[in-house]
Structure formats: C-alpha cells, structure tokens
Amino acid sequence: MTATDTIRARFQCTFPGFSLDVDLTLPGTGITALFGHSGCGKTTLLRCMAGLQGARGTMTVLGEPWQTDEIARPVHKRPLAYVFQDTHLFPHLNVRKNLEFGYWRIPARERQIGFDDAVRWLGLESHLSRMPAGLSGGERQRVAIARALLTSPRLLLMDEPLSALDRASKQDILPYLERLRDTLAIPIVYVSHSTAEVARLADHIVMMKGGRVVAQGPLRETLAGTENPFRLEGNAGVLLEGHIIDLDEQWHLALFRFDGGQLWLRRDNRLKPGDRVRVQVLARDISLALTENSDQSIQNLVPATINRVDPDVAPGISLVRLLAGPTPFLSRLTTRSVAQLGLEPGRQVWMQIKSVALVD
Secondary structure, three states, X not given: OOHHHEEEEEEEEEEOOEEEEEEEEXXXXXXXXXXXXOOOOHHHHHHHHHXXXXXXXXEEEOOEEEEOOOOEOOHHHOOEEEEOOOOOOOOOOOXXXXXXXXXXXXXXXXXXXXXXXXXXXXXXXXXXOOOHHHOOHHHHHHHHHHHHHOOOOOXXXXXXXXXXXXXHHHHHHHHHHHHHHHHOOOOEEEEXXXXXXXXXXXXXXEEEEOOEEEEEEEHHHHHOOXXXXXXXXXXXXXXXXXXXXXXXXXXXXXXXXXXXXXXXXXXXXXXXXOOEEEEEEEHHHEEEEOOOOOOOOOOEEEEEEEEEEEEXXXXXXXXXXXXXXXXXXXXXXXXXXXXXXXXXXXXXXXXXXXXXXXXX
C-alpha cells in the first residue's frame, strides 16, 4: 500500500490513569474495525483522528496531511464525518431537512455524493416527510448516517453506532451498512466491542488493549492467528467467505463452498444459489480425527493440515491452527488429546465441524 491509498495515524496522549500510544497504517477502502473491551482506547483514538481530542502525533489520509508535528487541522477543516452513538438529529426538522442540513453546507463543486443516492442507499425514500420523534432507533441512525455521507467526507468515523439499539433495530440497519461498505470508496473506521458486528462488517481489524494496539491486519487472517490476544473468548474462531452452491429442501440445509472445501449450514429462507455470504466457525466447535469417520452425526468433515499448535492460557488447553487449502481454521482441544493423537505441524487430519453459523 502507498501513502495515497492508506490512512497513517500515530498518536500519543495521556490522562490520569490512562495513556494512548498507537501507530497505525490502515487501508484506504472498506471498513476497519477498532475492536476491544470498554476502556481500551477505541473512542479516544477515533476522537484523535477527528481532531476532537488534543494529542501529539501525525495523521495522513490518502496522501493528504491532516496533522503533523508542527500543525494540526482543526476538526472543522478535516473533510470527515463522525457518526455517534446518539444520532443528534434536529428534533424540529423532518428527515429531508435534517439531510439537507449536511448537503447544503458543502459547495456544489465539492459534492461527491448525491442527495438521492444517499437516500436510496439508506432506504429513506418513504421517510423524508417524517419527524425524528416518529422514527425507530434504527431509522434515526440511518438518517444520521445519510446526513454524514451528504457532507461528502474523505473519511467516515463511526463510534459504536449500533450500541444503543435493540437486536431488531440492529438487524434492520446492518444490511445498509454492508451496502455502504460494498458501494462507497470512502474508508470507514468503525468502533465496536461486538464480535458479531465486526464479523459481519469489517474488512480490516485493529485490536486494542490498555491504549495500545495488540494486533492488526485483514480480518480473516487476524482472527485466525493463534497469537490473537482475544483467542480465549468463547466466540474465538474464524470467518469464511464463499458462495451458496446448493439448497437441500428436504433437510432444510444450504451447501456453502469456500476456498478449500465446503460445508453444510442450516437453511436460511433468504439464501439462494450464487449468494456470497460469510460464515463463522468457532474453535470450540471443531474436533479432530486422524481418519475420516463417516459413521457419526457430524455432517461436516473437512480434510486439513495442522499448521501450528500453541498452548492456550488456560491450563491443559491447546489451540490448533489448521489449513484447509489456503483457508485457516482454529480448533480448541485438551492438551492431552493433542498428545494422544500426536498432533503436530504438517500432520494430515480430518476436521469434524459441529456447527457453522451464517453471519447475519
């Protein structure tokens, strides 16, 4: 990656009981998730990027310096948009006028996103005359995102935009965020502590702890690393991207193909052959065998090669990284099982995958 297609951010700042010290190079497209537990510094870093938080450091966005050791652009001179947890809509203005507030503030020659495009992308065509008080939480957040886009930003910052929403509202808005990820050339930095949101939306991930970056990289590769500092959590595992290639009407299953094999997953009525989807396979749901055992209840048997074996932090537990073709998997086993089966790098095994979850 070159300077013109990346975001470079290096910041240091100190508060009572907390300090931030990061040095990042992020891709200039797609969604980068800042991920970690509450208090790890995600929002502080986002505020530094926006110019809302004073900090020593530098920042360059797609080759354009926003902050150097000598000069820092004030927030109103940084071509960015910031979406907060709270939508901050104007309660006395209807949806159209809320959107126009952002749109008309940008000179016509600098507008990169059309009003009708933003309305269509966020599904707001039928809401333009409604008042914010009459909207659901998910609808209000969609308006806030559309208003942010209508400022034609070069960088979109989103600070846990779904954290205040109930599950139904989150499911309502997630497809629109996916559409933005797949449609826009604007890089998005997305703060979250939800593994489900990150799994569904992100292309790149930055893991933070105690104001420091502890891991970063493309989402799939980073989550599949045994050195991942969050590997002990119950939902540790890998993400796979691929296509639905067949539907089994009798057993209500869908056949998913990825680069390295295929898996059966529970049928979702929205799925059809050819659909591109993400699925999640948790480390706790993969057991290993030295031979293919077909006389069992587990339907997904995938040949793989052990890549590495590392001790987990919990005593007596090991984390095994495997490759099915080029695709990595993780399996959490007792260290006794690893020893009894003679599991070591290069060994050919069969993964017995108990559960596969469609990321939705």
